[in-house]
Amino acid sequence: MKPKIAITLGDSAGIGAEITAKALKSVFVRKACTPIIIGDIASLKSYGFNDKKVYCIDVPVGKKLKTKLPRPTKAGGVASFKALQIASELAFEGKVNGIVTAPICKKSWHLAGIKFTGHTDYFRKTFNYPDALMIFISKNINCALVTEHMPLSEVSNFITKKKVTAVCKNFQKALKLIPVKNPKILFCAVNPHMGDEGAFATEEEKTIKPALKKFRNVTLLPSDSAWQKYIQGKFGGIICSYHDQALIPLKTLSKSPVVHWTYGLPFIRTSPAHGTAFDIAGKGIADASSMIQAILFCAKLSVKSKK
Numbered sequence: 648m649k650p651k652i653a654i655t656l657g658d659s660a661g662i663g664a665e666i667t668a669k670a671l672k673s674v675f676v677r678k679a680c681t682p683i684i685i686g687d688i689a690s691l692k693s694y695g696f697n698d699k700k701v702y703c704i705d706v707p708v709g710k711k712l713k714t715k716l717p718r719p720t721k722a723g724g725v726a727s728f729k730a731l732q733i734a735s736e737l738a739f740e741g742k743v744n745g746i747v748t749a750p751i752c753k754k755s756w757h758l759a760g761i762k763f764t765g766h767t768d769y770f771r772k773t774f775n776y777p778d779a780l781m782i783f784i785s786k787n788i789n790c791a792l793v794t795e796h797m798p799l800s801e802v803s804n805f806i807t808k809k810k811v812t813a814v815c816k817n818f819q820k821a822l823k824l825i826p827v828k829n830p831k832i833l834f835c836a837v838n839p840h841m842g843d844e845g846a847f848a849t850e851e852e853k854t855i856k857p858a859l860k861k862f863r864n865v866t867l868l869p870s871d872s873a874w875q876k877y878i879q880g881k882f883g884g885i886i887c888s889y890h891d892q893a894l895i896p897l898k899t900l901s902k903s904p905v906v907h908w909t910y911g912l913p914f915i916r917t918s919p920a921h922g923t924a925f926d927i928a929g930k931g932i933a934d935a936s937s938m939i940q941a942i943l944f945c946a947k948l949s950v951k952s953k954k
Contacts, residue, residue, distance in 0.1 A: 649681045650744035650949035652942060653734040656686025658727045659708045660717040661923025662933040663749030668694035669935035670942055671701065679946040683743060686730040694931070706730045717928035719752045724759030727751045731769065738914035739774065744949035745915035747941050750923045753796075764796055770912055778813040779911040782821055783893065783920055784944065786903035788877075789827060789884040790893050791818040802889045803850055806837060811858035814886060815865055821910040822884050824951060829883035834859060835870035837888045874900075904936040906944050915952065917945040 654670075657663030667684065668691055670676050681702075684691060688705040708726040731751070737743045748766050756763065763769040771779050783790045793814050794805045811834075818832060836855065842848030851867065859865050868876065870887070874896045877885045887893035897905060898920075905920035919937035927933055 649679065650946050651683055651742070652680040652745050652747055652945055652949065653683045653685055653737050653743040654747045654942065655727070655730040655734050655749055656684065656691060657730075657749030658719075658723045658752040658755050658923050659687040659690045660720060660723050660755075660928060661750055661752060661925055662928050663727075663923065664690035665694050665928070665931065665933045666919065666935040666938040667691060667749055668696040669933075670938045671696060671698065673935075673939050676939060676942050679943050680744075680949070682942070683737070685734050686749075687726055704730075704733060706733070717923075717925040719754035719758060719925075721755070721758040723752060724755030724757070724761060728756060728759065728761050731766065735770070735773065735914075738916075743914075744952070745917070745945040747938075747945050748916065748918040749938065750919065750921065752923045752925075766916075766918065767795065767909055770909060770916065774913060776912050778817060779909050780814060780817040780821065782818070782908045782910050783897055783905055784825070784908055785897070785901040785905045788897055788901055788905075789822060789825065790897055791821070791884065791886045792890060792893055793886060793888050795890055797890075799889065803837065806850055806854055806888060808854055808858040811855055812861060815859070815862050817911050818884055818886060819862075819864075821908070824910075824948065827883035829881075830864050831882045832862075832865045833873045833877050833882045833885045834865050834867045835873045835885065835887045835892055836867060839869060841867065841869050904940040906937065906941045908944065908948075915945055915948045917941040917948075 683702050685704045686706050687708045688703045706726050706729050708722045734746045738746050781792045794802050837850045838848040841851045845852045907918045907920045909916040919941050
C-alpha cells in the first residue's frame with residue numbers, strides 16, 4: 648500500500664499552491680504516495696488542479712488575502728498555521744505516514760500573533776523534540792545545521808558541547824537512513840582559521856573540539872577547506888555551524904533539487920528548500936522540482952520506516 652502523505656499548501660499568497668499543483672501532476676509522485684492536501688484549496692484550483700480523487704482538507708483564508716500584490720498577511724499566517732496543525736495531528740496520530748510542507752511566511756505568522764519562528768521551531772516545541780535536526784539533501788550533498796534562523800551575533804551562544812554532540816549523533820543516524828555509504832562527516836568551524844587555536848576566538852578550542860572527541864568519524868575544519876574537501880566526495884555529510892555557512896555553498900554547488908528534512912521527530916517531515924517567492928507568485932513560473940523531490944523523499948522514508 649502506498650504511504651499517505653499530508654501536503655500543506657503554506658502561505659496562500661506565495662507559490663505553495665502552484666508548486667503543489669504541478670507536483671501532483673507528476674507520474675512519479677502519484678505512483679509513490681497517496682497525497683492528502685491541506686490548505687486553501689481555492690488557491691490550488693486556481694492553478695488548474697481539479698482531481699476529485701485527491702482528498703483535500705480546506706483551510707480557506709477568506710477575502711482578506713485577496714490583494715493585487717502578493718505579500719505577508721495576517722490571514723495567510725492564520726491559514727498556513729492551521730493547516731500545519733491539522734497535518735501534524737494526523738501524523739502524530741499515525742493517520743498519515745509523513746508531512747510535506749510548502750513554504751510559509753514568517754512575517755505572516757508574526758502578523759497573526761503566532762509565536763513560533765517557523766516549521767521546525769513549531770515541531771520541536773509542540774512535540775517536545777528539542778534535538779530535531781535540520782538537514783538539507785540533494786543528489787550530491789547531505790548537510791546539517793547546528794544553528795538555524797538567528798542573528799550571527801547570537802550564533803556563538805547556541806553552540807554548546809551538548810548541542811554539538813546531539814547534532815553529530817542525529818546526523819550519523821540520519822545518514823544511515825538515506826543511506827550514505829561513506830560514514831565520514833565534516834564539521835565546519837565557526838571562525839575563520841578555526842580561531843587560530845584560540846588566538847582570536849575560542850569556540851573551537853573550548854566547545855567544539857572537546858565535543859567531537861566522542862566521534863571517530865567527524866573531522867573539524869575551517870568552512871572553506873571543509874566545503875572544498877566535501878565536494879571532492881571524500882565525506883558522506885557536512886555539518887555547518889550557522890545558516891548561511893550551509894545554504895550559500897549548498898545552493899551554489901548542488902547539482903539537483905534540494906530538500907529540507909527535519910530528522911528526529913516522531914513522524915517524517917520534509918519540505919522544498921526555498922521560500923514563498925512572493926515576487927513570482929501567481930505568475931505560473933515557479934519551479935516545482937524541489938517540491939516534487941520533497942514528496943518523493945518523504946514517501947521513500949515512509950516506506951523504509953514501515954519495514
